[in-house]
Amino acid sequence: MTEREHLWSGRFGSSPAEAFERLNASIPFDVRLAPYDIRGSMAHARMLGETGIVTPEESRELVRGLEAVLAELEAKGFSWTLADEDVHTAVERRLRELIGDVALKLHTGRSRNDQVALDLHLFARDAAEEIRDGLLAAMRALVEVAEAHRDLVLPGYTHLQRAQPILLSHHLLAHFEAYRRDLRRFEAARSAANVSPLGAAALGGTPHPVDPAFTAADLEMEPFANSLDAVSDRDFALDLLYACSVLGIHLSRMGEEWVLWTSSEFGFAVLDDAYSSGSSIMPQKKNPDAYELMRGKAGRLIGDLNALLITLKGLPSGYSKDLQEDKEPLFDAVDTVLAMLAVLPEMLRTARFDGRRMADAAGGFALATELADFLAMRGVPFREAHHAVGRLVRRCEKLGISLEEVPDEELAAAHPALAELPRERLTPEGSVTNKRSDGSTSPASVAAQLRRAHEFLDRTERRTEG
Numbered sequence: 001m002t003e004r005e006h007l008w009s010g011r012f013g014s015s016p017a018e019a020f021e022r023l024n025a026s027i028p029f030d031v032r033l034a035p036y037d038i039r040g041s042m043a044h045a046r047m048l049g050e051t052g053i054v055t056p057e058e059s060r061e062l063v064r065g066l067e068a069v070l071a072e073l074e075a076k077g078f079s080w081t082l083a084d085e086d087v088h089t090a091v092e093r094r095l096r097e098l099i100g101d102v103a104l105k106l107h108t109g110r111s112r113n114d115q116v117a118l119d120l121h122l123f124a125r126d127a128a129e130e131i132r133d134g135l136l137a138a139m140r141a142l143v144e145v146a147e148a149h150r151d152l153v154l155p156g157y158t159h160l161q162r163a164q165p166i167l168l169s170h171h172l173l174a175h176f177e178a179y180r181r182d183l184r185r186f187e188a189a190r191s192a193a194n195v196s197p198l199g200a201a202a203l204g205g206t207p208h209p210v211d212p213a214f215t216a217a218d219l220e221m222e223p224f225a226n227s228l229d230a231v232s233d234r235d236f237a238l239d240l241l242y243a244c245s246v247l248g249i250h251l252s253r254m255g256e257e258w259v260l261w262t263s264s265e266f267g268f269a270v271l272d273d274a275y276s277s278g279s280s281i282m283p284q285k286k287n288p289d290a291y292e293l294m295r296g297k298a299g300r301l302i303g304d305l306n307a308l309l310i311t312l313k314g315l316p317s318g319y320s321k322d323l324q325e326d327k328e329p330l331f332d333a334v335d336t337v338l339a340m341l342a343v344l345p346e347m348l349r350t351a352r353f354d355g356r357r358m359a360d361a362a363g364g365f366a367l368a369t370e371l372a373d374f375l376a377m378r379g380v381p382f383r384e385a386h387h388a389v390g391r392l393v394r395r396c397e398k399l400g401i402s403l404e405e406v407p408d409e410e411l412a413a414a415h416p417a418l419a420e421l422p423r424e425r426l427t428p429e430g431s432v433t434n435k436r437s438d439g440s441t442s443p444a445s446v447a448a449q450l451r452r453a454h455e456f457l458d459r460t461e462r463r464t465e466g
């Protein structure tokens, strides 16, 4: 076998057309898997020695050679050409250049089909861990900001119409809960990725006495159960893409809120200059680009998930070249999520809130439910209470006053029981403090939520370190 020949050239009379070579090659993007490919090959080489498929000396030579290739890669000295076709071939080619013909034994009992699957499993495992850590950092920031602004109220919205006053910390902790579910999804994606397909060979196993459990243990993975499934399965990549998509949706929904909050119309929050950008024409502009991008990138993440779902749909069991299309969407989704998570913690910590603007918006008719609940608690059937307060709101609109400004006689006219209403109840602060139910926006409930959030983060971060 000479240097420039393709892996499979034995069977072919001529070399591939250049245009086909360009279409066929994955090396321009799968070179990113090189560290995983080398790591997997080391485990495989050790297994080959352990099982007597190659001699102990050959096994050591292979591992040492792979260490040298890894060192070159880390020193950015690893070069490839299109003729390498893919990362697996490029690594093997370099190995042979470094250690000679013993390199030709590395591929015994292995196929690129189990090899590429392993590389992607290893990549997905790392990526799931990295995203989980980034997410934890964002959740920590969210809790800190919620803690730092415990007494700020803002309107909660339904239909984007002011609905009822809620605590800002309650609002921020709502997102915390969504991210907590994301965290679980990334942990599940990590364990789905943590399976080694090595030893499945092309699809049906191998006559060589390989030891898939040995290789798996070397990589701190579980071994596969069925060789055909091992080379066909990309569910773990779908799991990770799904987790990225749902996180993307959560980031997008939060992003949309910040875009609103930082507008002049809302004026609830101001982003630090370090996380805003300006306009090339309108000197006054300060734009919330990072949050807009969080909104925008959700579409791309969903696209990445869709791309792989559609690639897999209808593929027969076993390896088909279509599976080469699994990599770019996965890389793109992971990079996209990590880029957003890198920005989020400090962007949250450095934002300022306008408590006055928020409280002003949280008063007025947003307090109407408070009045209806007050009546209902005095025995007025809720429907009747709702109706009476609805009439009062209409009356206020006519008088051009807010609910806080209603004179006592108007209150009594709306319903006699309203004459006893303690006026402090008719404020955003009074409204949130009056809430009783578990998980509500009352300061007591939010304090408990904050405590539990801290405990969760401490526990989870300790587990990560341990």
Ligand code: ARG
Pocket (backbone or CB within 6 Å): 026, 030, 085, 086, 112, 113, 116, 319, 321, 323, 324, 325
């Ligand atoms: N570049 C290929 C991929 O990404 C590697 C596996 C090739 N296997 C094969 N039988 N042609 O999927």
